[in-house]
Amino acid sequence: xxxxxxxxxxxxxxxxxxxxxxxxxxxxxxxxxxxxxxxxxxxxxxxxxxxxxxxxxxxxxxxxxxxxxxxxxxxxxxxxxxxxxxxxxxxxxxxxxxxxxxxxxxxxxxxxxxxxxxxxxxxxxxxxxxxxxxxxxxxxxxxxxxxxxxxxxxxxxxxxxxxxxxxxxxxxxxxxxxxxxxxxxxxxxxxxxxxxxxxxxxxxxxxxxxxxxxxxxxxxx
Amino acid sequence: xxxxxxxxxxxxxxxxxxxxxxxxxxxxxxxxxxxxxxxxxxxxxxxxxxxxxxxxxxxxxxxxxxxxxxxxxxxxxxxxxxxxxxxxxxxxxxxxxxxxxxxxxxxxxxxxxxxxxxxxxxxxxxxxxxxxxxxxxxxxxxxxxx
Numbered sequence: 001x002x003x004x005x006x007x008x009x010x011x012x013x014x015x016x017x018x019x020x021x022x023x024x025x026x027x028x029x030x031x032x033x034x035x036x037x038x039x040x041x042x043x044x045x046x047x048x049x050x051x052x053x054x055x056x057x058x059x060x061x062x063x064x065x066x067x068x069x070x071x072x073x074x075x076x077x078x079x080x081x082x083x084x085x086x087x088x089x090x091x092x093x094x095x096x097x098x099x100x101x102x103x104x105x106x107x108x109x110x111x112x113x114x115x116x117x118x119x120x121x122x123x124x125x126x127x128x129x130x131x132x133x134x135x136x137x138x139x140x141x142x143x144x145x146x147x148x149x150x151x152x153x154x155x156x157x158x159x160x161x162x163x164x165x166x167x168x169x170x171x172x173x174x175x176x177x178x179x180x181x182x183x184x185x186x187x188x189x190x191x192x193x194x195x196x197x198x199x200x201x202x203x204x205x206x207x208x209x210x211x212x213x214x215x216x217x218x219x220x221x
Numbered sequence: 222x223x224x225x226x227x228x229x230x231x232x233x234x235x236x237x238x239x240x241x242x243x244x245x246x247x248x249x250x251x252x253x254x255x256x257x258x259x260x261x262x263x264x265x266x267x268x269x270x271x272x273x274x275x276x277x278x279x280x281x282x283x284x285x286x287x288x289x290x291x292x293x294x295x296x297x298x299x300x301x302x303x304x305x306x307x308x309x310x311x312x313x314x315x316x317x318x319x320x321x322x323x324x325x326x327x328x329x330x331x332x333x334x335x336x337x338x339x340x341x342x343x344x345x346x347x348x349x350x351x352x353x354x355x356x357x358x359x360x361x362x363x364x365x366x367x
Binding site (some may be wrong): 016053054055056075076077078080081084085089101103107110111 | 280281282283289303304305307308311312315316328330331333334
């Protein structure tokens with residue numbers, strides 16, 4: 001894919017590296033000359049020095065027809081401007097940007113930019129999830145927080161050990177999508193019984209996530 | 222008409238232009254609310270101006286709600302950043318549906334992004350160029366009287 005990255009510092013550096021490694025054609029645009037020079041030395045990919053909010057800079061970067069633009073500027077309105085310019089004037093297929101004000105995820109969506117990432121929002125949800133549940137190894141929020149994937153390790157004290165999934169009382173909008181047992185992964189059905197040290201991946205809505213985990217630990221079923 | 226509801230205008234960004242516009246709208250009988258990130262900039266308002274002055278970010282939805290953009294009939298986005306003005310105008314149109322929206326864009330190229338939104342663009346660059354070309358086409362005598 002052809003991907004343009006506008007603005008950003010460390011995250012842009014990391015992204016360029018990871019995208020180039022995956023054989024994407026990457027162009028980075030940044031106003032900071034020193035950063036550009038440093039990037040040009042580190043990465044084998046074109047680096048354009050200029051303000052990505054300007055149409056002529058994007059034109060110099062030849063982003064017309066690109067698959068993705070990623071805007072990582074510190075100001076939310078600049079990211080909106082860049083994404084809209086790329087989409088409307090250069091026919092870039094997909095626009096992704098970060099915002100610092102979490103409310104802008106919804107606002108930008110109304111303005112036609114749908115892939116908006118709020119670091120503050122993501123981090124706070126992850127921290128909240130990580131601190132609320134014991135045994136929770138990892139939780140991932142998808143679709144702007146409408147879906148979460150939770151990883152739960154079955155420890156000795158869990159009441160679900162030896163029970164089949166159909167015996168457990170899972171709430172609506174939740175499912176055990178995968179069981180990781182030793183090094184194998186299996187897609188469970190109702191007859192799959194759970195064992196100690198199984199790792200479960202549960203896909204759930206944020207509302208049912210709590211009761212899904214609780215279902216694993218409820219004694220009277 | 223004695224009982225006509227006062228018209229509400231919101232001016233975002235108090236550059237010299239914004240302060241003058243706020244004064245004009247106030248004189249025209251609007252209930253004017255001005256908003257700027259920098260409280261110091263309120264000094265630029267004309268002395269007799271007695272509208273609301275709110276220190277805050279006009280691209281922030283909560284700020285816009287607080288200053289009563291819902292119900293306003295005029296929104297003027299004249300901060301010093303084109304992208305900021307463009308976002309304020311788009312929020313004004315798509316979320317609050319303000320009747321009359323004006324925004325300042327220094328870069329005339331940016332106009333393409335808000336085409337079809339039914340907002341009025343004030344472009345200092347274009348206006349200056351127009352003025353310059355008028356002056357250029359005049360004779361020296363005419364020019365002296367402008």
